[in-house]
Amino acid sequence: MTILLLWLLATVDSTFIGYRDAAGRNALIDKRAYFRRAMLRGAVAGQIAVAIVGLAAVGMLATTPQPVRLFAAFEHAATRMLIVYVPYALILTITFFIRAIPSVDIRSITSVLVFGPFTLIRPVVVLAGAIWGLLAAPTPRVGLLLGLIVSLMLGMEYVLDRLRARGFLV
Amino acid sequence: MVDDRYSPEISDAIVSFDPETLQRAPVVKSDVLRQFSDYRNRTAVRVVERIPERDGVLDPAAVDRLLVTSHCEMQRMSEEFQHGRRVGELLRPVIKALHEGGVANPIRIVDIGCGTGFIVRWLAANAYFDDDVEVIGVDFNKALIDEARRLASLEKLNCTFLVANAFRLDHPAAIYLSTGILHHFRGQGLGELLRRHDRKETHAFVHFDFHSSPMAPFGSWLFHAGRMHEPLTKDDGILSAVGAHKSRYLLQAERTAAPDFVSAIYGTRLWRLPIPRVFHSLVGIRPAYHPAFVRNMGNRIASLGKIE
Numbered sequence: 032m033t034i035l036l037l038w039l040l041a042t043v044d045s046t047f048i049g050y051r052d053a054a055g056r057n058a059l060i061d062k063r064a065y066f067r068r069a070m071l072r073g074a075v076a077g078q079i080a081v082a083i084v085g086l087a088a089v090g091m092l093a094t095t096p097q098p099v100r101l102f103a104a105f106e107h108a109a110t111r112m113l114i115v116y117v118p119y120a121l122i123l124t125i126t127f128f129i130r131a132i133p134s135v136d137i138r139s140i141t142s143v144l145v146f147g148p149f150t151l152i153r154p155v156v157v158l159a160g161a162i163w164g165l166l167a168a169p170t171p172r173v174g175l176l177l178g179l180i181v182s183l184m185l186g187m188e189y190v191l192d193r194l195r196a197r198g199f200l201v
Numbered sequence: 202m203v204d205d206r207y208s209p210e211i212s213d214a215i216v217s218f219d220p221e222t223l224q225r226a227p228v229v230k231s232d233v234l235r236q237f238s239d240y241r242n243r244t245a246v247r248v249v250e251r252i253p254e255r256d257g258v259l260d261p262a263a264v265d266r267l268l269v270t271s272h273c274e275m276q277r278m279s280e281e282f283q284h285g286r287r288v289g290e291l292l293r294p295v296i297k298a299l300h301e302g303g304v305a306n307p308i309r310i311v312d313i314g315c316g317t318g319f320i321v322r323w324l325a326a327n328a329y330f331d332d333d334v335e336v337i338g339v340d341f342n343k344a345l346i347d348e349a350r351r352l353a354s355l356e357k358l359n360c361t362f363l364v365a366n367a368f369r370l371d372h373p374a375a376i377y378l379s380t381g382i383l384h385h386f387r388g389q390g391l392g393e394l395l396r397r398h399d400r401k402e403t404h405a406f407v408h409f410d411f412h413s414s415p416m417a418p419f420g421s422w423l424f425h426a427g428r429m430h431e432p433l434t435k436d437d438g439i440l441s442a443v444g445a446h447k448s449r450y451l452l453q454a455e456r457t458a459a460p461d462f463v464s465a466i467y468g469t470r471l472w473r474l475p476i477p478r479v480f481h482s483l484v485g486i487r488p489a490y491h492p493a494f495v496r497n498m499g500n501r502i503a504s505l506g507k508i509e
Contacts, residue, residue, distance in 0.1 A: 055274040055430060058317055058352050060326040135283040135290065136471060139479065142281040143420060150427035192430070 033109045040116050042077050049073015052191040080183040087179055091172045108164035108173050115160035157184045207444040208240035210437040211248050215264050218341040227258040244436040265344035272317045274434040282479055285323030294497030295405050298490040306333040311374035313367040314382045315340050318349030325358040338362040368397040377406040384410050384445045395458035405486040411445035414477035418442045448508050451483050463491040466508040
């Protein structure tokens with residue numbers, strides 16, 4: 032359940048990374064198709080990141096003399112990460128529902144009070160979740176895996192930006 | 202337009218047009234760099250340093266590319282703050298008042314300094330007005346107007362964009378409109394701009410700009426730092442909020458420059474609470490249409506907050 036929830040959060044997060052990377056780069060009025068493509072691209076990139084983390088975890092489990100203990104450590108760390116990530120995701124989800132209210136003022140407020148600040152603090156939240164998880168199971172392998180997760184979560188936007196700069200993304 | 206207290210915005214400093222002939226004037230790179238160095242605006246210095254030059258003059262094509270890119274990014278702010286709808290909601294009571302007052306159709310609205318024409322295109326895409334209203338986007342910069350036309354054509358929008366001086370059109374505006382323009386004009390320059398509204402064909406104007414408040418620079422930084430990709434857009438966005446005119450100052454400047462309009466500032470606070478809005482708007486209307494405008498606005502005046 033914990034792993035499934037983390038996968039879901041990673042997918043949603045990467046979907047919005049796709050959105051953020053594409054935002055401000057297309058001046059059409061109707062951008063629904065453009066953003067759909069961008070979000071799909073983010074989601075696919077997220078699956079690649081999840082696969083990399085999965086392979087790394089399997090590799091670590093295969094090479095440790097105590098795979099059961101390591102798996103328990105991974106799970107313990109993951110549960111602690113959720114304590115940080117789930118509230119963050121919940122606030123954003125609720126805000127999306129509020130934004131659906133067709134009011135110029137309400138929509139503007141969601142931008143000012145939630146989407147702006149929460150986008151800005153995302154790197155801090157990513158790091159805080161990983162550190163909180165590591166504190167639950169402070170071993171080198173858990174640290175290595177969490178380091179990989181943080182790098183992928185924070186690096187994905189940069190990678191998409193570089194791909195766009197080189198003309199691979201439209 | 203120059204006020205020594207505020208650093209100019211990059212997009213103002215890297216391009217220059219003669220307002221009479223609309224001819225582009227060369228911009229000497231070292232002059233711009235010195236100007237920003239004097240203001241200790243390091244971001245601006247870095248942005249300008251990266252712009253290619255020819256014989257010491259900023260390459261116009263490179264400048265245009267940068268401006269088109271940054272306008273595209275700035276559109277994001279208009280989209281997030283629902284600016285198209287915001288403009289439409291304020292224009293409707295004005296237009297209705299003019300109709301009720303017998304102003305001949307079509308009522309021509311001219312968007313001054315429209316850039317890539319977001320407002321004009323948004324109003325067209327959402328069929329916000331009937332055929333008795335004509336909205337035209339005007340800008341000095343041909344590259345921005347070309348981009349506005351290209352975007353409108355891609356979405357098959359029936360829009361008109363002109364490279365022109367908004368106050369020298371063959372058919373002047375019944376309503377002048379702008380977004381984010383007023384803070385570029387300071388002192389006498391602001392007075393001159395507002396004075397130009399006072400012509401017999403013009404019945405009203407609606408100018409949106411950043412609302413000056415103690416929180417505005419921080420809010421603007423928060424918005425731009427988290428969302429914008431281009432350093433130019435980030436820097437200009439913050440400087441816009443820093444240099445925004447205070448509501449009462451704008452109102453006083455307008456009343457001095459164009460006293461034949463009844464003017465007020467709308468959008469000073471949110472829902473009757475002492476919470477400042479991101480944008481406020483300077484609205485002026487001929488006295489003959491003012492009662493109808495106020496009546497058409499109805500309860501919205503209270504929720505917008507008004508200074509008069």
